Amino acid sequence: MSTPNKPLIQxxxxxxxxxxxxxxTLIIVNNANFxxxxxxxxxxxxxxxxxxxxxxxxMIGTLERRGGKILSGDVVFEGxxxxxxxxxxxxxxxxxxxxxxxxxxxxxxxxxxxxxAQLAEALRNTGDTxxxxxxxxxxxxxxxxxxxxxxxxxxxxxxSGGMRQRVMIACALATSPKLLIADEPTTGLDVTxxxxxxxxxxxxxxxxxxxxxxxxxxLALIDEVCDRVVVMHAGATVEVGSVKDLxxxxxxYTIALNSSRIDIAEPGSELVTIKGSAPSVGEWNPGCRFAxxxxxxxxxxRIGDHxxxxxxxxxxxxxxxxxELLERI
Amino acid sequence: xxEFLLEAKNVSVTFGSGATKVExxxxxxxxxxxxxxxxxxxxxxxxxxxxxxxxxxxxxPTEGEIFFNGEPVYKGAxxxxxxxxxxxxxxxxxxxGSLNPQLTGLNAVAEAVRIHDKTNKELSETRALELLxxxxxxxxxxxxxxxxxxxxxxxxxxxARALSASPTVLLADEPTSAIDQxxxxxxxNLFRGLLDDGLxxxxxxxxxxxxxxxxxxxxxxxxxxxxxSGITEExxxxxxxxxxxxxxxxxxxxxxxxxxxxxxxx
Numbered sequence: 096m097s098t099p100n101k102p103l104i105q106x107x108x109x110x111x112x113x114x115x116x117x118x119x120t121l122i123i124v125n126n127a128n129f130x131x132x133x134x135x136x137x138x139x140x141x142x143x144x145x146x147x148x149x150x151x152x153x154m155i156g157t158l159e160r161r162g163g164k165i166l167s168g169d170v171v172f173e174g175x176x177x178x179x180x181x182x183x184x185x186x187x188x189x190x191x192x193x194x195x196x197x198x199x200x201x202x203x204x205x206x207x208x209x210x211x212a213q214l215a216e217a218l219r220n221t222g223d224t225x226x227x228x229x230x231x232x233x234x235x236x237x238x239x240x241x242x243x244x245x246x247x248x249x250x251x252x253x254x255s256g257g258m259r260q261r262v263m264i265a266c267a268l269a270t271s272p273k274l275l276i277a278d279e280p281t282t283g284l285d286v287t288x289x290x291x292x293x294x295x296x297x298x299x300x301x302x303x304x305x306x307x308x309x310x311x312x313x314l315a316l317i318d319e320v321c322d323r324v325v326v327m328h329a330g331a332t333v334e335v336g337s338v339k340d341l342x343x344x345x346x347x348y349t350i351a352l353n354s355s356r357i358d359i360a361e362p363g364s365e366l367v368t369i370k371g372s373a374p375s376v377g378e379w380n381p382g383c384r385f386a387x388x389x390x391x392x393x394x395x396x397r398i399g400d401h402x403x404x405x406x407x408x409x410x411x412x413x414x415x416x417x418x419e420l421l422e423r424i
Numbered sequence: 425x426x427e428f429l430l431e432a433k434n435v436s437v438t439f440g441s442g443a444t445k446v447e448x449x450x451x452x453x454x455x456x457x458x459x460x461x462x463x464x465x466x467x468x469x470x471x472x473x474x475x476x477x478x479x480x481x482x483x484x485p486t487e488g489e490i491f492f493n494g495e496p497v498y499k500g501a502x503x504x505x506x507x508x509x510x511x512x513x514x515x516x517x518x519x520x521g522s523l524n525p526q527l528t529g530l531n532a533v534a535e536a537v538r539i540h541d542k543t544n545k546e547l548s549e550t551r552a553l554e555l556l557x558x559x560x561x562x563x564x565x566x567x568x569x570x571x572x573x574x575x576x577x578x579x580x581x582x583x584a585r586a587l588s589a590s591p592t593v594l595l596a597d598e599p600t601s602a603i604d605q606x607x608x609x610x611x612x613n614l615f616r617g618l619l620d621d622g623l624x625x626x627x628x629x630x631x632x633x634x635x636x637x638x639x640x641x642x643x644x645x646x647x648x649x650x651x652x653s654g655i656t657e658e659x660x661x662x663x664x665x666x667x668x669x670x671x672x673x674x675x676x677x678x679x680x681x682x683x684x685x686x687x688x689x690x
Contacts, residue, residue, distance in 0.1 A: 142604045143575065256468065283601070285467040285630050290674035312604050315633075315677030355609035358633040358679040362657070363616065366609035366637075372574055 100409070102130040103274055103306050104154060108168035108403075109178075111149050111158065111330075121377040123163070124149050126331040126401050130408055131274070136300055136307045138317030140352070141327035142373050147310045148198075150327070151276050153177065154308070155195045156185035172274070190220050194267030194305075196260070196277040203263045204251040210235075210262055211247040217269035234265040238295060257288035261295070268299065275299070276308045281316075293320050315358045326352070329374050329384035331401050336411035345413040347389045350424050383414070391420040426494030429624055430456040430479065430512070430593055435488035437474050448474040450648040451488070458592060461615075461625045463635040463656065465671070466645035473517075475645070476597045476628045480514040510540055513586035517598040519578035523570040529556060529581040530566040536588040555584040559614060576607025583614065594618065597628045612638060632675050636660055644668050 111124040124146040131137050139147050152158040153170050156177065170177040172188065180188070189195075197203045204213055214231040218224075228247075235243045238261040251259055260280060267275055277296065281289040297320055300307050311317055317324055317338070324341050326334040326349050334346040344350045354367035370388045380386065382397040389396070396416065406412040415421070437449040449471045456462055466472045477483035479490060481503035490497040492508045504512060516522040523532055533552035534545070541548065556566045559580040570578050579599060586594060596615075600608040615625060615638060629635055635642055636656060643653040644667065652665040663669045663683075672683035 142606065286632060286674040287467060287670060290676070290680075293676070313676065314605065315675075315679070319676045352605065355606045356677075357609065357612065357637045358675065358677050360637060362637050365616075366613050368610045368613060369606040372577070 100132055102171075102408075103133045103135075103173065105130045105171040106150065106153070106168075107171065109150070109153060109170060110166045110168055111146070111153065111163050112166045113162050114164055120164075120166070122166070122330070122379075123376050124330040125379075126403060126414070127168070127327070128332050128404050129325045129335050131306055131308060133273070134300065134304045134306055135323065136296070136309065136321045137323045137325060138321035139308060139310045139325045139327060140312060140314055140317055142312065144329075144373055144376055145327040146330040147327055148278060149330075151195075151278050151308070151310060154274070154276055155193055156180060156182075156189055190217065190267075190272075191270045192273050194270065194272035194275045196263050196267050196275065196280050198279040198282060204259055204266075206251055208250070209247065210249055210251070210254075213251075213262065214247075214266060214269065217266040221270045230269075234269060235262075237268065237299075238262070238265045239291075240265075255288075256284050257291065260284065260288075260292055264292075264295065264299075268303075268305075271303060272305060274306045274308070276310075278310045279312075280309070281311075289316070296320065314352060314356055329379060330376070331384060331414060332404060333385065333414045334412065335404060340411035345411065345418050345421060346385075346415045347391060347421065347424060348385050350421065351388075383416070391417060391423055393417055393420070426491065427457075428455045428491070429458045429460075429493060430626075431491040432475070432479065433489050433491065435475065435478055435485045435490065437471070437478060437483060438486045447648055449478070449485070452643075452645075452648075452650050453488075454479075454643060454650075454653075456593065456624055456626060459619065459622045459624050460641070461619055461627065461639045463639035463642040464626065464628045464645055465630060465632060465635050465642055467630055467671075469647075470645045471648040472628050472645050473597055476514070476595050476626065479626060480512060480595050481509070482514070510589035511591050512593045512595065513589050513591040514595040514597065515579070515582050515586050515599050517601055519575050519582055519602060520570070522582055523578055523585075525570055528567050528569050529561060529573065529577075529584075532581060533566075533584045533588055536585045540589045552584070552588065555587055556581065558617075559584045559587075560610060574607065575603040576610060579603055579607070579611060580614065583611070587618075591623065593624045593626065595626045595628070598630070599627070600629070600631060600634055608634070632660075632672065633679060636679070644671065 106127050106129050109127040112120040112122045114120045127150055141147050165178040211231055214234055215227045218227050218230055232243050240246050240261055281292050296307055299305055309321060321338055323337050325332055328348045334349045344353055351369040360366055374384055382399055384401055386392045386396045402414045402416050404412040404414050432454040434451050434453055435449055436451050439446045439448060464472045478485050484498055484502055497504055530552055533555055534548040537548040537551045561580055600611060627638055639656050642656045642659055643650045646667050652668045663672055669687050673680055673687045
């Protein structure tokens with residue numbers, strides 16, 4: 096970690112919407128706010144539909160392909176504003192300074208390309224076209240694939256899910272990115288494979304100094320591998336803090352999420368569930384979007400805008416305006 | 425009354441022949457008592473889903489037999505017959521793929537009720553609503569189509585559908601893999617309620633946290649065979665097989681920490 100505690104990428108009050116010809120623009124993320132420092136491993140947790148993947152897309156510039164748009168706020172990567180970046184600006188960043196490992200390992204690699212061709216494509220992106228074969232092999236070594244020569248000639252369907260995900264990580268690492276975004280990289284993979292992939296990410300972080308964003312809904316997993324955690328609910332960041340901070344969560348949503356964990360529950364005991372379901376995208380009431388599901392909701396929680404994060408960047412931040420009542424939960 | 429409600433004796437399943445022959449399940453035996461929760465745990469390709477399909481009456485075993493209440497299931501038949509058929513029901517992994525996209529939750533469950541109870545539309549809908557309410561789906565959500573429901577809600581509709589037959593055995597193949605943590609907690613609470621009502625549950629999963637939480641006994645499967653089986657708590661505290669130890673050490677968080685330490689100490 097060359098320059099710790101210095102932000103590599105900053106998500107600043109980002110509002111993401113999907114414009115529509117006839118209907119008003121659908122706001123899908125509102126109040127997203129957090130930094131990721133050089134060499135840091137940050138987890139983003141939240142339910143499906145909380146905006147985790149959308150935030151990712153702002154960091155790799157694929158938001159507009161999906162019809163999304165940053166309406167206000169900014170994403171700043173090493174001092175460069177990404178909200179207004181053009182496609183040609185993105186071409187210099189995506190797959191170069193910023194790597195991406197998609198969610199679905201099984202569908203990730205191109206099915207009609209051999210692993211060799213796949214890696215070669217990623218490597219040519221660096222602009223350096225020398226020794227591509229040798230460098231491909233190095234990459235496969237890096238992600239701990241054995242029988243490298245055989246695997247190079249194989250097609251994705253001949254590999255297991257874990258191997259495919261390793262290949263995807265190898266592709267993302269081809270350009271030695273400063274930031275690697277992994278969107279639920281182990282969903283659908285076995286626990287043993289999951290722990291191998293996590294060990295691999297940790298190793299990459301410490302050997303290459305890559306900052307890693309890990310998106311997951313598995314709190315136990317994030318606890319184990321990340322330095323800091325960003326909790327999202329209904330398109331807003333509701334809590335940001337170190338893994339240690341999050342042991343004593345300061346937002347009712349995080350508290351509820353924590354107590355629904357089965358890995359710490361007594362077998363057969365009643366599991367705590369979060370009341371109701373997350374409000375549908377864009378169908379947000381005024382005030383805090385967790386209010387309808389919150390057990391300590393007060394009348395002033397339902398007025399105005401969704402509360403912003405309280406506390407300075409780098410500290411334990413929460414968007415709850417009634418933290419004094421948290422002990423009642 | 426047989427000792428076991430459901431019993432698998434020396435079951436093998438082989439797909440293909442010659443060079444492409446795959447032995448998915450090799451000579452496994454399993455028992456399930458009435459009202460008991462058991463787990464089958466293993467990685468992808470270990471044969472656990474194939475075994476679940478055999479138990480559910482969806483896959484004829486190449487060798488061996490399944491006994492339901494002491495009666496052979498596949499002897500001269502391709503699946504469960506008569507009363508036994510409704511008593512063993514299955515919930516599938518993918519709540520997006522297992523529901524008819526054209527039917528509302530209510531219609532999907534009512535259809536199943538009509539088939540099993542042979543009642544009319546009105547009675548079947550009342551019963552369906554009752555089942556859905558028990559699964560935590562209010563009337564307002566029951567009249568929605570699958571695409572309008574969340575993954576957790578869809579999975580609960582699937583469970584309601586399985587329950588419409590008033591089964592004594594519920595086979596659940598990775599019911600929590602595709603849903604969020606809070607939805608998972610909700611589903612597991614419901615499963616616990618079903619156990620209290622006397623239903624036996626066979627939970628197939630690679631999620632050891634879920635297995636630990638819900639089951640009394642567990643079978644650890646690898647490459648088509650059971651490498652270890654026994655009381656869930658004992659297996660979690662004192663695994664004998666190397667494979668089980670590795671599996672436990674892979675669980676993220678506190679649950680795997682102890683297992684990891686033990687593994688490192690050798």
